[in-house]
Amino acid sequence: MTHIVAALGVLRSNLIARRDVKHTGRTARYNKTENMCLLPVISQLCSERGSNGYRRITARLNRLLPKRVNPKRVYSLMKEHHLLWHCYIGRPDERCHAVKIVTLKSNMxxxxxxxxxxxxxxxxxxxxxxxxxxxxxxxxxxxxxxxxxxxxxxxxxxxxxxxxxxxxxxxxxxxxxxxxxxxxxxxx
CATH class of the missing domain: 3.30.2390 (TTHA1013/TTHA0281-like)
Structure with a gap:
């Protein structure tokens, strides 16, 4: 440890104190109590017109509510509760050729x-x-x-x-x- 202290230029007692302290990091997901108040309104707006993205939902929320809402916050809420549209990549998932032809006799x-x-x-x-x-x-x-x-x-x-x-x-x-x-x- 003496080599590390010399390289970092810090006191050894400082490193020992930091090592022994148990860090409590942030929670897995940032959660605000106001988010739970916004969620029913967002769900209602999504059910009225499902083709609206998070930007359009944010604009409608800002018209309805007295306090403005951040689009990133709306995006994270919609993503967490599966209200976002899937990304369209311009082609179908797979080529569908599930045609079945049935005949009574062969070569007809x-x-x-x-x-x-x-x-x-x-x-x-x-x-x-x-x-x-x-x-x-x-x-x-x-x-x-x-x-x-x-x-x-x-x-x-x-x-x-x-x-x-x-x-x-x-x-x-x-x-x-x-x-x-x-x-x-x-x-x-």
């Missing part, structure tokens, strides 16, 4: 999906036809331009020839469903 409904891969030099667009029973990517087309109705119709014919090559006619009528999550493509 087909669906197409289109997507774009943006490269540094050109846009490449790919379209794949999927059978709803086997979920097999049977045929696809890749183009650097836009997808036209003729390209989609040719792709559908090529897919049917691939799927039913050994048969003279289709087993049942086929319904084509287009997905709108990707590129705009006309329904055929």
């Amino acid at each position: 409904r087909w669906c197409s999906d289109g997507f774009e891969i943006k490269c540094w030099n050109k846009d490449i667009v790919g379209v794949a036809f999927l059978d709803c029973c086997d979920r097999e990517a049977m045929r696809y087309v890749v183009t650097t331009g836009g997808i036209t109705a003729v390209i989609v119709q040719d792709l559908l014919v090529e897919t049917m020839e691939y799927r039913f090559a050994s048969r003279d006619q289709l087993p049942d009528a086929i319904t084509v469903m287009t997905m709108t999550t990707g590129t705009n493509q006309p329904a055929t």
